[in-house]
Structures are given as C-alpha cells and as structure tokens.
Amino acid sequence: MPVFAMPWLFGAAVAAAAAVTALHLLSVRTPPPLAFPTARFVTDGEARAVARQPRLNDIGLLLLRVLALLLLGAAFAGVRWEDDRASVLHLVVADARWATDTAWRDSLTRVLSRDETMLDVHFARGVADDPGAALIAATQRAAWLTAQHPALSRVELTMALPPKVATRAGYDAWRTQWPGAVQLLERGGRAAHDSAPLVPGVIVVEGGDRDEAVAAAMRGVTAAAGTRVRVNRGTGEAVLVDTGGRRVGGAAAQPLVAIDVQWPRDGVPRDWVAMTVPDTVGALAAHGRTLIGPFERTALPNATLQARLDSGYSAARPVRAIAWWGDGVVAATEEVGGEGESTSAVPCTRTVAVRLPAGSDLLLTDDARGLLRALSAPCGTARVASRSLDGGRAAGDSAATPVAAPASAFRGLSAPRTGSDPWWLTPALLAAAILLLVVEWLWHDRAGVA
Amino acid sequence: MSAYGPLLDAVRGVRWPARRAVGAAPPGAHRSSQKGTAGEFTEYRLYRQGDDPRALDWRLLARSDRAFVRLSDDRALLPTWIVVDASASMAFPAEGPTRSKYTQAKQVAVGLAAVAHASSDPVGVVVVADGAVQRIPPRTRRGTVQEIARVLDSITARGASPLAPAVAQLPIHARIVVLTDCLGDSESLLKVAAAHAVAGAMFECVHVVAGEELRPPTGTHAVHDPESRDDAARVSRVLAADGVRAYRERFDAFRREMATRWRAVGAGYTEVVTTADAARAVRAVVMGVAVPVNGVAGVER
Numbered sequence: 001m002p003v004f005a006m007p008w009l010f011g012a013a014v015a016a017a018a019a020v021t022a023l024h025l026l027s028v029r030t031p032p033p034l035a036f037p038t039a040r041f042v043t044d045g046e047a048r049a050v051a052r053q054p055r056l057n058d059i060g061l062l063l064l065r066v067l068a069l070l071l072l073g074a075a076f077a078g079v080r081w082e083d084d085r086a087s088v089l090h091l092v093v094a095d096a097r098w099a100t101d102t103a104w105r106d107s108l109t110r111v112l113s114r115d116e117t118m119l120d121v122h123f124a125r126g127v128a129d130d131p132g133a134a135l136i137a138a139t140q141r142a143a144w145l146t147a148q149h150p151a152l153s154r155v156e157l158t159m160a161l162p163p164k165v166a167t168r169a170g171y172d173a174w175r176t177q178w179p180g181a182v183q184l185l186e187r188g189g190r191a192a193h194d195s196a197p198l199v200p201g202v203i204v205v206e207g208g209d210r211d212e213a214v215a216a217a218m219r220g221v222t223a224a225a226g227t228r229v230r231v232n233r234g235t236g237e238a239v240l241v242d243t244g245g246r247r248v249g250g251a252a253a254q255p256l257v258a259i260d261v262q263w264p265r266d267g268v269p270r271d272w273v274a275m276t277v278p279d280t281v282g283a284l285a286a287h288g289r290t291l292i293g294p295f296e297r298t299a300l301p302n303a304t305l306q307a308r309l310d311s312g313y314s315a316a317r318p319v320r321a322i323a324w325w326g327d328g329v330v331a332a333t334e335e336v337g338g339e340g341e342s343t344s345a346v347p348c349t350r351t352v353a354v355r356l357p358a359g360s361d362l363l364l365t366d367d368a369r370g371l372l373r374a375l376s377a378p379c380g381t382a383r384v385a386s387r388s389l390d391g392g393r394a395a396g397d398s399a400a401t402p403v404a405a406p407a408s409a410f411r412g413l414s415a416p417r418t419g420s421d422p423w424w425l426t427p428a429l430l431a432a433a434i435l436l437l438v439v440e441w442l443w444h445d446r447a448g449v450a
Numbered sequence: 451m452s453a454y455g456p457l458l459d460a461v462r463g464v465r466w467p468a469r470r471a472v473g474a475a476p477p478g479a480h481r482s483s484q485k486g487t488a489g490e491f492t493e494y495r496l497y498r499q500g501d502d503p504r505a506l507d508w509r510l511l512a513r514s515d516r517a518f519v520r521l522s523d524d525r526a527l528l529p530t531w532i533v534v535d536a537s538a539s540m541a542f543p544a545e546g547p548t549r550s551k552y553t554q555a556k557q558v559a560v561g562l563a564a565v566a567h568a569s570s571d572p573v574g575v576v577v578v579a580d581g582a583v584q585r586i587p588p589r590t591r592r593g594t595v596q597e598i599a600r601v602l603d604s605i606t607a608r609g610a611s612p613l614a615p616a617v618a619q620l621p622i623h624a625r626i627v628v629l630t631d632c633l634g635d636s637e638s639l640l641k642v643a644a645a646h647a648v649a650g651a652m653f654e655c656v657h658v659v660a661g662e663e664l665r666p667p668t669g670t671h672a673v674h675d676p677e678s679r680d681d682a683a684r685v686s687r688v689l690a691a692d693g694v695r696a697y698r699e700r701f702d703a704f705r706r707e708m709a710t711r712w713r714a715v716g717a718g719y720t721e722v723v724t725t726a727d728a729a730r731a732v733r734a735v736v737m738g739v740a741v742p743v744n745g746v747a748g749v750e751r
Contacts, residue, residue, distance in 0.1 A: 031688055036673035037539035037551075037633050038663045041700040042687045 005078030013073020068436035075429035094160035095127040132170020143413035154404035180405030263352035268299035286323030287374040460729030482524035535630035536579030541607040552607040561732035580609030610677035614638035622649035644715035653717035
C-alpha cells in the first residue's frame with residue numbers, strides 16, 4: 001500500500017487533478033463555425049457558448065494531465081510502499097542492561113511476534129529503576145516509528161521490568177502521557193539486587209525528640225556503633241533497636257526485617273577512607289531528591305569499593321551507589337548480602353558517608369527530610385513491586401485486554417521521513433511525470449497545429 | 451452541356467412572353483407597343499395627312515367613301531439579360547445533399563436562356579463574381595445557350611461584389627433577369643431596378659433561397675456571413691436550437707419584404723428554393739405563377 005511522508009502534498013496534487021478535471025468539464029467550447037449567408041437574421045449572441053451539459057472533452061489530454069499531476073504529487077510527497085499488514089506496532093521497552101541478553105531477546109521476539117504486528121524491542125536506561133523511563137523511551141520510540149511507518153495505526157506497549165523497581169515516581173508522573181494501556185512483562189532470572197525485601201514504607205524515626213526529625217534520626221542512627229534499624233514487617237514501621245535487638249522505645253516486639261545502615265556521625269564508614277583535608281560540596285543527590293547546602297565531605301570510597309562501584313552492579317558484586325555529591329563523587333552505597341542479622345532474609349548494608357551540618361533550617365525542608373529518610377532507610381525499602389504498576393492504568397483501560405494507543409497520538413512528535421522507499425521511487429515517478437508532461441505538450445501542440 | 455440536357459429537354463416548347471408590350475425593336479415574337487402594317491389586322495383609323503397611302507383600306511374607301519388605314523400590332527424582339535449573382539453567399543451550401551444556390555441559379559439561368567433563345571430573343575448573361583464582371587452580350591445565333599452555360603460553369607461563386615453597378619450599365623429596352631439571393635446590395639439593386647423599370651425595362655428578380663436557410667442545421671453553430679470581411683464579426687453569432695424560431699421569423703419577414711419591394715418597383719419576383727426542380731422553377735419564372743415545390747416554399751410568384 002502506498003503511503004506518503006507528506007500526505008498533504010499528495011492531497012494537493014489530487015486537488016489539482018480534480019481542478020483540472022473540473023476545468024475539462026466546464027471548459028468553454030466554441031461551437032463549430034458555419035458559413036451561413038443568412039447569419040444576419042440570427043439573433044445576436046455570445047459566440048463562446050458554454051456547454052450546457054458537462055461533458056469531458058479531450059479525454060486523452062485529461063488523462064495525461066491528471067496522471068502527471070498525481071505522479072508529481074506522489075514523488076514530492078515521499079511515497080513509500082508499505083506492507084499494509086503492519087498496522088499495529090508492538091513496542092517492548094526493556095532496561096538497557098538486558099540488551100546483551102540475546103537469548104532473552106530472541107525468546108521475547110518469538111513469544112510476542114504476531115501476524116499483522118510490527119514488533120520492536122527497545123532498550124532504555126533506567127527502566128529497572130523507574131518505569132517512567134520506559135514510558136519516556138516508549139513515547140520517543142513510538143513517535144519515531146510512527147513517523148517512519150505511516151501505515152501504523154495503533155501502538156501496543158509492553159514494559160519488561162524486574163519484579164521490583166526502585167521507584168514509581170516517574171511512572172506515576174508520566175503515565176498519563178501514554179494514551180493507551182501498558183502491559184507489564186516480568187523478566188525472569190531475578191538478580192540478587194531485585195530480591196531485596198519489600199517494604200512499602202518506612203518511618204525511620206521514632207524517638208523522644210519529635211521536634212527535630214533530623215536530629216532524632218541522627219541520634220538514633222549514631223547512638224552507638226552497633227545500632228540497627230529494624231522494620232516491623234507487619235506495620236512497615238521502622239524502629240531502632242540496640243545491639244541486643246531490643247527496641248529503642250516503642251512497644252511490643254514484632255517480627256523485624258534486618259537492615260544495616262552505617263551512617264556514623266563522626267569518622268568514616270567501613271571501606272571508606274577519611275580525607276585528610278575535608279572539602280565542601282554544594283549538593284547531595286539521592287533517590288530522586290537533591291539537597292543543596294553547605295555539606296562537608298570528609299570521606300571517600302576506598303580503592304576496593306571504588307573498583308567495585310566502577311565495575312557495575314552484578315550478582316557477584318552487589319554494591320551500588322545510591323547517593324552522590326554534587327560533583328559526582330559517591331556519597332553513599334548499598335550492598336546486598338552484606339553483614340546482617342540472622343533474622344534478616346536477605347541482609348543489606350547501606351553505608352552513608354555524609355556529614356550533616358549542624359542544626360540548620362535547611363534540614364527542616366521536605367527535601368532534606370525525604371533525603372535523610374531514604375538514606376537511613378533499610379535496603380530495598382524504596383523498591384516497589386512491578387505488579388503494583390497495574391494500578392496506574394489510564395482511565396478506561398481494560399485489565400484483560402490492553403488497549404493499544406492510537407498511532408496518531410505520536411505523529412508530529414518526530415520529524416517525518418521525507419525520502420521515498422525504495423530510494424529510486426521518487427526519481428522514477430519524477431521521470432514518468434516529466435515524460436507525461438512532454439507527451440502532453442507534444443499532443444497539445446499537434447492538436448493546436450491541426 | 452450534358453448536365454443541362456434534361457433541363458433543356460424539359461423547357462423545350464416553353465414560351466416566355468413579355469409581361470407588357472415591347473417598345474420599338476426589330477420584329478420579333480413579342481407584342482410591340484408600336485402599331486404597324488403587319489398582316490394581322492387590329493383596327494381601323496381615319497387617314498391622317500402623312501400616313502402611308504399603302505396602309506389605306508381601298509375597299510372600305512370604295513364602299514364608304516371614307517379613308518381608313520388598317521392598323522396592326524407590331525411584333526418585336528426583346529433582348530434578355532440574365533444577371534447571375536456569383537458572390538460567396540451563393541456558394542451555400544458548399545456541401546450536403548442539396549445543390550448550392552449558385553448551382554440552382556446556373557440551372558435556372560440556362561433554362562431561361564434556352565427559353566428566350568427559342569423565342570428568337572437575343573440572350574446575354576452578366577456574371578458578377580469576386581469583383582469581376584463577366585458578360586456575354588445578347589445574341590440570337592446558335593450556340594448562345596451553350597456559351598452561356600460554359601461561362602457560368604467556369605465561374606466559382608466567391609467574394610462579395612455589388613450587382614447594382616453591373617445592372618445599371620444594362621440597356622433599358624431589355625428584359626433583365628437577376629438571379630440573386632438578395633443578401634448583397636439589395637437596396638442599391640432595387641433602386642437601379644426602379645430606375646430601369648420606369649425607363650421601360652422589364653425586371654425580373656429570381657430570389658434563390660437555400661433549403662438549409664429555410665431549415666437551419668440542427669445543433670449549435672457559430673455562424674458567420676461568408677461575405678463579411680470583418681474577421682471579428684465572422685464568429686459573432688451563435689445559431690442554436692432555441693434561436694431557430696426567431697431566425698426563421700426574421701428570415702421569412704425578409705423574404706416577404708423583398709417580394710413586396712421588388713413588385714413595388716414593377717419587377718417580377720420569384721422565389722426559387724435550391725431543393726426545387728430547376729425546370730419547374732424556369733416554368734414558374736416564365737409563366738409568372740407560383741408553383742409549390744416539394745411541399746416547401748418552393749417557387750413563389
């Protein structure tokens with residue numbers, strides 16, 4: 001089926017052809033001349049009479065002109081020959097770090113391939129952390145593909161996600177931008193990182209000093225070297241416990257999930273080295289929040305930790321950075337499978353090398369509170385289940401049958417392809433149109449001579 | 451002459467008497483206005499001094515002792531001029547099942563010449579075509595009709611030339627027959643005809659009308675007068691189906707006006723349609739009667 005990169009241009013050609021046809025129908029035709037001696041007795045009239053009944057004249061010339069116009073329009077409109085079966089685009093967006101897993105990719109293609117559907121597997125960074133990245137990447141990819149393939153009418157989106165993602169903030173923010181339903185595909189072969197305990201929410205601070213959350217948090221965390229934060233599995237509430245596992249404050253003892261947050265007020269965490277001359281940095285970023293303030297940097301990751309961080313996150317090296325200074329230096333790390341209590345299903349150690357400035361109004365802001373809570377929260381507490389994203393369907397979405405987004409919603413977001421496909425189609429159409437125009441000129445000239 | 455053979459056969463024996471007495475002329479077949487001493491007695495008149503004594507009726511003088519002279523009408527020749535209009539309008543229709551007006555005019559002219567020649571009248575012809583005037587003076591010798599036919603056949607109707615100057619040069623003591631479609635200088639021609647008629651000439655107008663002029667062709671055409679020299683006016687009028695009625699009314703009025711005006715100047719007027727038989731047209735002209743032809747207007751007297 002021929003499709004056009006610029007359909008309006010072909011439409012203009014069709015309109016011009018229609019106008020030419022109308023002119024042929026409405027052309028003023030002079031009646032045949034007749035030498036009539038008694039013409040003086042004919043009532044005066046206009047010699048260029050218009051035919052009363054529309055009738056095509058010079059059908060050959062009309063066909064030549066109309067065909068030449070259509071060919072010119074098709075050539076300039078960037079005609080392409082598209083398989084009309086591919087009217088549905090099935091777009092699969094997965095995390096970029098899975099791009100090298102060709103076996104998974106092939107199996108995905110095998111499973112999802114359907115007739116009359118164009119399958120496109122697209123990899124984007126950050127999808128495993130926040131599905132919002134997948135939505136953004138899907139929107140961009142859909143815009144590009146719909147511009148390249150005008151025959152597409154619908155776009156189905158499937159996001160390949162790990163069982164748990166770091167946050168859904170971006171997903172929630174961008175969900176309304178995708179005009180259709182979103183299918184979730186949980187990728188098998190979970191990484192160790194993904195198997196961290198799932199805690200929907202954490203209240204870090206529970207102490208006596210309720211007037212100053214930061215001070216309370218720091219006091220709780222740094223109360224003693226062996227202080228742990230445990231989370232009440234039933235209520236999701238985090239409590240401080242002492243080295244003996246006893247709750248610091250709070251009431252009844254309940255099953256707890258072990259976490260280990262090393263955030264010393266003074267000194268440096270383990271695997272970190274103290275800077276001989278502390279410097280100052282202006283910002284701290286973590287968990288999607290950025291806090292600008294007069295931070296003092298006193299420690300840096302040691303060579304071993306830095307090497308592990310540089311080598312990337314993997315099951316063998318389950319450590320990653322979770323907070324960064326404004327200049328990009330790591331400020332906090334998280335390691336799965338680190339030291340933990342025996343009660344923990346999967347121990348996790350979070351190390352924070354941030355020295356908070358002494359009491360300041362800055363730390364009373366919401367960003368500061370959220371940042372501190374996130375840094376002091378147990379490992380994995382910020383992760384949410386991928387399945388919970390189902391609740392973010394657009395209005396009218398059906399849980400059983402995903403609603404494909406209309407391709408028209410993405411057209412115009414990306415520059416359309418203007419070239420023809422195959423490449424020789426435009427030159428061939430132009431040559432044919434010019435040939436027809438030459439024939440039309442010769443024909444018209446010959447008719448004029450005749 | 452083979453084309454005119456049936457026509458000449460058809461008009462053989464036809465006589466074409468003058469419509470009134472002919473003036474002084476050599477003896478001929480037409481009644482003369484002159485009184486003479488011919489053998490055919492007409493009346494007596496008292497002898498007057500100067501009369502030829504040979505005209506006295508001596509027997510009557512002996513019986514009545516009164517001198518009377520015997521009078522009789524003279525018979526005179528009537529030279530006949532046949533003027534044929536060979537303008538471009540006479541070539542209509544140039545093609546089609548019917549003959550053109552010029553062809554019909556040729557047939558009638560040859561027929562009239564034959565009739566006049568048979569009456570021992572001198573017959574001549576004047577053909578006006580494309581600014582040129584070709585004439586054969588009236589003759590009575592043998593072969594005159596054939597010569598007239600050859601001249602007529604050698605001319606193609608074209609151009610626009612006035613008939614009046616050519617007719618004005620003709621002698622007044624003659625019969626002048628003009629075969630025309632009256633679409634040229636009819637006003638001037640009527641004036642010349644009136645002058646000639648007053649002077650004693652016998653004028654006949656044979657108005658040649660094409661059948662296609664009476665019943666225009668169907669369809670829409672941009673009609674133009676072939677004698678018009680103005681290119682802009684050549685395609686200035688459209689003859690369509692809804693305009694035929696008005697056209698015919700105007701054309702009929704024109705023909706009636708022509709008949710009235712020609713007769714008003716003392717000339718004979720005969721309308722000949724191209725669809726009419728030429729011999730019957732000749733008889734109609736000669737006999738001065740209206741003969742319907744093919745149910746159409748035919749010949750009108």
